[in-house]
Amino acid sequence: MKWVSTRRASPPVPFIDALFAGTAPDGGLYLPERFEPLPAPTLERLRSADLVTIGTVVGTHLLAGDISELQMGALVRDALDFPIPLVQVTERVWALELFHGPTLAFKDVGARTQARLLHHFTDGTPLTILVATSGDTGSAVAQAFYQVPDSRVFVLYPEGQVSDVQEAQMASLGGNVTAVAVAGTFDDCQRLVKQAFADGEVRKKVWLTPANSINLGRLLPQAFYYFLVARLRQPPVVAVPSGNFGNLTAGLIATRLGLRVRRLVAATNVNDVVPEYLRTGIYEPRPSVRTVANAMDVGAPSNFERMRAMYDDDLERMRGDVAGAAFEDTRVVAEIGRVYKEFGYLLDPHGAIAWLGLQQVLATDPKALGVFLATAHPAKFREVVEPAIGEAVPLPSTLADALARPRHSERLAVSPAALVDLILR
Ligand SMILES: *Cc1c(COP(=O)(O)O)cnc(C)c1O
Numbered sequence: 001m002k003w004v005s006t007r008r009a010s011p012p013v014p015f016i017d018a019l020f021a022g023t024a025p026d027g028g029l030y031l032p033e034r035f036e037p038l039p040a041p042t043l044e045r046l047r048s049a050d051l052v053t054i055g056t057v058v059g060t061h062l063l064a065g066d067i068s069e070l071q072m073g074a075l076v077r078d079a080l081d082f083p084i085p086l087v088q089v090t091e092r093v094w095a096l097e098l099f100h101g102p103t104l105a106f107k108d109v110g111a112r113t114q115a116r117l118l119h120h121f122t123d124g125t126p127l128t129i130l131v132a133t134s135g136d137t138g139s140a141v142a143q144a145f146y147q148v149p150d151s152r153v154f155v156l157y158p159e160g161q162v163s164d165v166q167e168a169q170m171a172s173l174g175g176n177v178t179a180v181a182v183a184g185t186f187d188d189c190q191r192l193v194k195q196a197f198a199d200g201e202v203r204k205k206v207w208l209t210p211a212n213s214i215n216l217g218r219l220l221p222q223a224f225y226y227f228l229v230a231r232l233r234q235p236p237v238v239a240v241p242s243g244n245f246g247n248l249t250a251g252l253i254a255t256r257l258g259l260r261v262r263r264l265v266a267a268t269n270v271n272d273v274v275p276e277y278l279r280t281g282i283y284e285p286r287p288s289v290r291t292v293a294n295a296m297d298v299g300a301p302s303n304f305e306r307m308r309a310m311y312d313d314d315l316e317r318m319r320g321d322v323a324g325a326a327f328e329d330t331r332v333v334a335e336i337g338r339v340y341k342e343f344g345y346l347l348d349p350h351g352a353i354a355w356l357g358l359q360q361v362l363a364t365d366p367k368a369l370g371v372f373l374a375t376a377h378p379a380k381f382r383e384v385v386e387p388a389i390g391e392a393v394p395l396p397s398t399l400a401d402a403l404a405r406p407r408h409s410e411r412l413a414v415s416p417a418a419l420v421d422l423i424l425r
Pocket of ligand 1: 105106107241242243244245246247248295296350375376
């Protein structure tokens with residue numbers, strides 16, 4: 001199978017090229033040339049399968065010819081070594097909890113699988129991964145590559161500007177992970193990373209690899225967990241809390257592979273350019289606004305281009321599959337309190353937006369069942385959740401352990417030469 005650019009202006013490439021490229025030469029994003037649905041008996045078997053089996057079958061199907069089922073199985077077992085439970089919350093609503101990985105957010109699924117895919121396809125050539133972070137992505141990427149053979153990770157973050165927990169998650173690993181505290185802003189970190197990638201001398205000496213969120217290695221594994229909703233007695237409405245729309249795009253991919261859902265819900269905070277597109281047909285990216293669900297504060301969602309390409313720009317067809325919904329902070333916070341009180345279920349701000357989007361669609365569809373994706377552990381957003389419910393939220397052991405471990409960061413001036421020294425040291 002070949003992989004094609006959403007802009008159709010650069011040639012189709014084999015998977016390995018798409019995996020290491022990030023964006024296509026024409027600036028587009030890679031998608032498979034076509035989606036081949038899984039055979040009906042396989043889909044039936046997956047309804048009762050566990051996550052590792054699903055990942056093995058779906059992953060091998062997507063990468064047919066590029067990786068064996070045995071290799072994919074080993075890779076998925078190593079990457080997805082944490083549970084993704086489907087938890088019943090009300091008579092007709094379930095939470096798919098994606099936050100039980102090492103950084104307690106759903107990005108662990110994509111980042112951990114991506115790390116192992118990159119390693120698999122390099123045949124032992126050492127990789128150097130360089131990322132700039134304002135907090136969350138860096139900790140997920142650092143944890144994802146931690147102890148992956150033949151890889152070294154440098155995570156650049158603005159000194160003093162990430163949360164205590166985030167710094168602990170990046171700087172307490174050691175081994176092949178180097179945390180780099182830059183005496184500057186997040187933009188400085190990004191600029192340093194860009195300059196290193198553009199440095200021909202560095203690239204002669206080490207194989208620099210980006211680990212960004214538009215990469216296929218991160219996107220495709222997110223299709224796996226959608227198949228867990230096939231356990232329910234009928235295809236549900238599935239609500240997805242969205243920022244860059246990688247998660248929702250993965251849901252669309254799952255349905256093209258044969259998963260049956262009633263509808264997907266693109267749920268956002270007030271950064272609502274995609275729900276607006278669904279409502280008006282006009283797509284107008286704009287600067288992002290800060291909200292309580294800050295992992296979704298995105299004004300120009302990177303994966304929207306993939307969504308559009310998957311529908312050949314046909315708005316009506318997209319509307320048939322995807323409903324939009326957007327919510328303000330006050331509503332989100334109030335709902336966290338209400339749901340905790342009424343159902344004893346604790347939502348984080350991102351999951352709460354998906355829950356709200358789901359309720360909106362279920363209200364017009366009385367026979368439907370619903371699933372919302374819970375993307376972060378509520379303890380990661382204690383400053384929002386605790387006032388909403390009027391109670392303390394205990395820190396899970398994964399976070400408490402990270403906070404207790406010793407930390408080490410390399411300190412770096414905003415200097416491309418100093419970064420090169422560090423990488424080549
Ligand atoms: C990144 C993130 C999202 C948004 O996911 P996208 O794939 O960018 O739409 C939602 N919730 C949490 C907790 C996240 O970290």
